[in-house]
Amino acid sequence: MKDSTLFLKLGGSLITDKSREQTVREDVLRRLAEEIARARRESPGLRLVLGHGSGSFGHAEANKYGTAGGVRTPEAWRGFAAVWAAADLLNRAVMDALASAGVASVRIAPSSCAVLADGTTLEMSAGPAAAALDAGLLPVVYGDAVFDRTRGGGIASTEMVFAALAQTLRPRKILLAGIERGVFRDYPSRSELLPRVRAGEFESVRRSLEGSAHTDVTGGMYSKVTEMLALIRRADGVEVLIFSGAVEGNVLRALRGDPVEGTWLE
Numbered sequence: 001m002k003d004s005t006l007f008l009k010l011g012g013s014l015i016t017d018k019s020r021e022q023t024v025r026e027d028v029l030r031r032l033a034e035e036i037a038r039a040r041r042e043s044p045g046l047r048l049v050l051g052h053g054s055g056s057f058g059h060a061e062a063n064k065y066g067t068a069g070g071v072r073t074p075e076a077w078r079g080f081a082a083v084w085a086a087a088d089l090l091n092r093a094v095m096d097a098l099a100s101a102g103v104a105s106v107r108i109a110p111s112s113c114a115v116l117a118d119g120t121t122l123e124m125s126a127g128p129a130a131a132a133l134d135a136g137l138l139p140v141v142y143g144d145a146v147f148d149r150t151r152g153g154g155i156a157s158t159e160m161v162f163a164a165l166a167q168t169l170r171p172r173k174i175l176l177a178g179i180e181r182g183v184f185r186d187y188p189s190r191s192e193l194l195p196r197v198r199a200g201e202f203e204s205v206r207r208s209l210e211g212s213a214h215t216d217v218t219g220g221m222y223s224k225v226t227e228m229l230a231l232i233r234r235a236d237g238v239e240v241l242i243f244s245g246a247v248e249g250n251v252l253r254a255l256r257g258d259p260v261e262g263t264w265l266e
Helices: 026-042 055-065 074-100 127-134 158-169 199-209 220-234 250-256
Strands: 005-010 047-052 105-107 114-117 121-124 138-142 144-148 152-156 173-178 239-244 262-265
Touching (some): 005 250, 026 250, 074 138, 074 152, 121 158, 173 250, 199 220, 220 239
Parallel strands (some): 114 144
Antiparallel strands (some): 144 152
8 A cells, every 4th residue: 555645835935035036045945855855765655745835936926916816917917927937936946956855856837737716716637746656756836826717817825736636635644844833822922832723713813823924925824724724624634734844854854754843733
């Protein structure tokens, strides 16, 4: 029997400097790629789908052109293409880091195989990712500009891509590595880390999730938590961990299944 599948997201705030447009945190990205490579060497049967955010690349362009709200005019379509190009540029940096670490990976661009419906529901074929996993490769997806049946175009977050793929690939765990240690009850003070957030408790922490320090057209931590809680309700048995990838070794430990400080969603 094949090993269970894991999804891992490297957040845009983790791998880029969101206070400076189109700036990669090269040392961080290199370290994360090496941790992923080590986990795959230690567990050759590891079935892992990697995703990453757009950080100071796609978010800045999408905010400039209002792409998340729909694409209808010639100017908006030029903006759509600019968002696509920015997301693609960051993905190339990620793919280069993985290659340098010795990870055989293939990118699966949502813009080429996914379609939105009114900005909310993403339809995406899981076939390419499944084939990559069966071949022992690392499929890489990311936040991207995609076409929308209702609005012309829009933005698909990595969480939306994960939710679409999860229907077929059935991951056992979804690991969301960002710069925050997890979900805080008192954000932005960050003195009370919540070890777990259950769907029934969501309203009690909602206010602390709604802020974001930098431009994030996909809604920041609030959207991350709500989308993952919705996924959990649809996909019975999946576990979601939000944790800090800024701590050296955390991604490796999470992939191993070792304890990592963070917030579990259930």
